[in-house]
Each structure stands twice: as structure tokens, then as C-alpha cells.
Amino acid sequence: MTQANMEILPRGVQVALFLGLAALLAFPFAGTEFYTEMVTRMMIMAIFAMSLDLLQGVTGLVSLGHAAYFGLAGYALAFLTPQGEAVSLWWTLPVAVLGSGLAALIIGFFVVRTRGIYFIMVTMAFAQMVFFLFFDNKALGGSDGLYINFRPSAALFGWVPFDLDGKRTLYYFTLAAMLLVYAFLRRLLWSPFGRALAGIRVNEHRMRAMGFYTFGYKLTAFTLAGGLAGLAGYLWGTQTGYINPELMGFQMSAHTIMMVVLGGMGNIAGAMVGAFTFEYLLHVFKDLPQVGSVNLGKHWQLWMGLFIVLLVTFAPRGLLGLAERFGKRGMDKENQDE
């Protein structure tokens, strides 16, 4: 198993996370509008990646179809928003999240019965089914997707606490959502439920022999993860104002897996770090200059592919895995000095 098991974060990583949080809080005042939007997108992807980590890192279920729930919530927002005006945030957000969770519950009933490689293939196939449902039907937007002309409104009985049209407001709203999801998942990880999920990852047979109804635990995790992916999808639809079937595709799911692995699996923080790093790399690769007659940025997939292959060959435990390894090495040295 190459899976990292680092649920307790090393001190250095904790400090880095706090510094990162401080940087995120200050960022909209330092960065340009372009970068504020980019970091908002990174935080949305961080929520999405954390939701997958609950399955992939904590429970040991590698879903290649997680983007389906992300996309479904975006579509929910698109359908609930009228052509000519904004819709209320306060009921559409729960509806979108619950809708994604419900879809995950139904699909989960089929996929959670399978395991290992089957689980990977079946989650992918079901996501593809959802993809084709939208792709093939003009009434659902078809291959062109749908526009969301108005961002959801936060108005409560005439009082407007904040306005998501503001780029900074949306930024802080997303940041708050990301922190809430992080706190929720960290708490969940240490609850008896979270411990049971971790037990299932390590040895499902033994958990069942001990009397745990593992199907129920896994299905609950799958549903929760789907709902949280829906939160990310809703925010994505809010930010971009546009939703299309590609958001539910195989590539999107694979990117999310990549984020979780890149950061380091199983402790939720890794997924966040991975999402930021992955999105940043994507930005760097797409922004590469023209050299002679070759446009390096146009072939960003080549660099991303090489990066992925190198990463998985040489550092399968991700960035936090590397940090931990160097941390340990440092500690060993200290012990020797004594």
C-alpha cells in the first residue's frame, strides 16, 4: 500500500496551513482581480477534492466518477435560476447539495456493493451515464450546456447581508465554505463514524467480522461525499455562470483524484493543498511561452501528463508524504546528535 496514513499532521505542516490561511484571508487585497478569481476557483476545487478524499483517502474507495455530483449541483442551480432574475441562495444551495447527495445515494447503492478495481470502473461508468443524460438531451442543455445569467441572491426579507456579484464577496464566501467543509471533515475523521471508515480502508473483512455493517458506512460516506461535491459544483456554477456536461466527465474526475494524491491522502488537508497545487500547475503549463515554432502552452497536457507519470513513479504519497519524509529525516538526525 502506498496510501499515506498521516491523520495527525506534523507540526511543520500545521504551521504551514495556518500561514496559508492567513495568506488566503489577505489575498484579495494584494492580488489583482484575475488572481482573486483564480484563487476562488482553487478553493472551489479544494472543496471538491476534500469531498473525494473522504472516499479515496479515508475510506479507501477510489471513485473515477465523482465529477457527476459536482456537475449535478451546477445543473440544479442552472435549472432553478429564472431567465431574467436571481434566485435565492438560501434555498437553492441546500436543494442542490441535497440533490447531489440523493444522486450519490442512488448510484452508491449500486457501486458500493463492488470493490477495488470494479469500484473504479463502475463509478466511472455511472458518471458517464449521467454525462450522456445531459449530453444527449436538448431539454437539459445538450452538449452546449447552460448559462446561469444571474448569481444567486443572498437577500433575506429585503435585507441583503452580502452580494455574490462582488468578486471579493464571492471569494470570502467560498473561503468560508472551504473552511467549514474542512472543519466538518476533520471532525468527522475523529468521530466513531470516521474511525469506522478508516477501519474499512485498512481491513473491511475484519470490520464486518467485528459487527460493523460496512455497506451502510460506505454508502453513507459516498452520499456525504456526493453532497459536498455538490456544494463545490454549486459554487462553480455561481462563479462561472456556465455549466456543461464536460464538468461531469471522466477527465474532471481524474483531475480530482490527482489533486488528492498530489497533496497526500487521508487527512483532508492534503486534498486542499493538492487542489491548490494542481490548479496552479495547470495555470503554469497553459501559460508556457512560444519557443521557436512550438507553442509550449498549447501542449499543456503533455507537461501535465509527464508530471503525473513522474509524480506517481517517484512520490506516490504526494507533497505531504514528501514533507513527512523530510521531517522524519530531520528528526532522525536530531536523535543521532543527542
Added chain:
Amino acid sequence: MDLANFFIQLLNSVQYGLLLFMLAAGLTLIFGIMGVVNLAHGSFYMLGAYLAWSLSALFGSLSLAIIGGAALSVLFGLALEWLLFRHFYERDHLDQVLLTFGLIYIFEELRSIVWGDDVHGVPIPELLSASIPLTDNLSYPVYRLFMSGVCLALAAGLYFLISKTRLGMKIRAGAFNRDMAEALGVNIKLIHAVVFALGVGLAAVAGMVAAPVASVYPNMGSQVLIMCFVVVVIGGIGSVRGALIAALLVGLVDTFGKVLLPQVAGMLVYILMAAVLLYKPEGLFKQ
């Protein structure tokens, strides 16, 4: 739908099913024997199609192109196995997913650099370009029968190789118990390389024979890959016989779905898969 049309659709579904089988057989063999999940399998299909396009222009003959292309793709498979895949047999499925996902990106861009991003057609050889008339206004192209013939011949060859030859016996032994087979003197490393190259070759030949009908275009591998997954899941991982039956089933459902229920055609095979999973979570023919 009248009888002649029904007959044509039936032939089409068998032909599509057999094509899917060639792809799924490689996928299921590579998984069943080496335990490797290969998302890049669709890229080998794409490689075959592009080779058919280039080589048939070069040689002026599709059959020469297929033979040359098969040889090239088997060499490519051997190189890839030696360079990357053999290091991943003992690794997590997750690592394999990531490795092969990275490879999809690399292959897709290399394809773009070598062959460009346009859609290309491959001409049907003159010998096979005729049609067999069925009624006054319906006929069936000979080339599609040729495709089915090639797929059937390879399926039969594969069956013979695995169940009747000495090499096949070693392959089965390695899949059943790797350590035991190795202790008995089977060169597992060699077997793995051969099976992997065989899988690559089958996928590439599928791409080559499909090229004149399906044309040659970017990202052609990914849709086919997902269909293969469905076939492998329905048939049961590692089972070549399961893959054959599932591929024919998927071919039928997909072809007739497109004619009879075009609104939900894209979803039908997935519904079939869900139904099978509900009944048998490990596929129809779990090994």
C-alpha cells in the same frame, strides 16, 4: 422496422460487439493476468487508427498497413511494458489509474504533435468497397463483413492461444498463482511482457480495421475506453468468454437503442450494466 432493416441492424450490432470484444479482451487480460488497470487502453485503439491512416497512405494498401501497424504496435507495447508498466504490477490500483491517466495525456499530445488535430478518413480498399443488395433500396457493405471476419479470426486465435497452447497454459498458470507458476519455472516476466504486447496489438488492430468506417480523430480513444470498461464489468474481470458475451450484448443494446430510442440511447448500455450489477455484482462470468 421491416425484416431487412432489422437484419442490417443485427449485423451492425454483431460487428460493433466484435470490435468492442477485441478491445475489452486486451483490457481484461491485462487486468486478469497482471492486475493492472489500464486507462490508456483507448490510446492504443487511437494509435492503431492513426497508423492505419499513415501506413495505408504510405503503402497504398490497407492490408499491408494492418500487418505493419500490428507489428509496430506490438513493439510499442513491449517498450512501454519494459519502460513503465512492469514497475506497476505490484502497486496500488490508484497508482495504476494515475500512471495510465498521465499516459493518456502524453499520448494525446504526441498524437497532436505527430499527426495534427484534423479529422481524417481512411479509404476502404477497392476489393472490399462493394455492397451486397438485400432489398431494392437496402444493401450491406462488404467492408463491415470483413471487419467482423477479422475480429472473429482474432477471437478464435486468442481462444486457441490461451486454451490450447503451451504458452496459453503458462499464461493461465501465472494468472492463477503467480508464485507457484514461477517456482515451477515459468518465466512470469516474459509472460507479462507478451500478454501486455498482445493486448496493445489487439487494441491497435481494432483501431486499424475500424478506421475506414469510424474515421480517425482526436480523443477517439476515450469513448471507446469507457465502453470497454462497461463490457469488462458486465462480463466479469479477467474472463475472456465473459468479455465476448458482454461485448455482443452491449453491441445489440447500443445499436438497437440508437434506432429505436434515440433520446436515451447514450444511457442504455449503462442501464444494462446497472441491471447486471444488481443481479451479479461481480459480472456475469467472474473467474
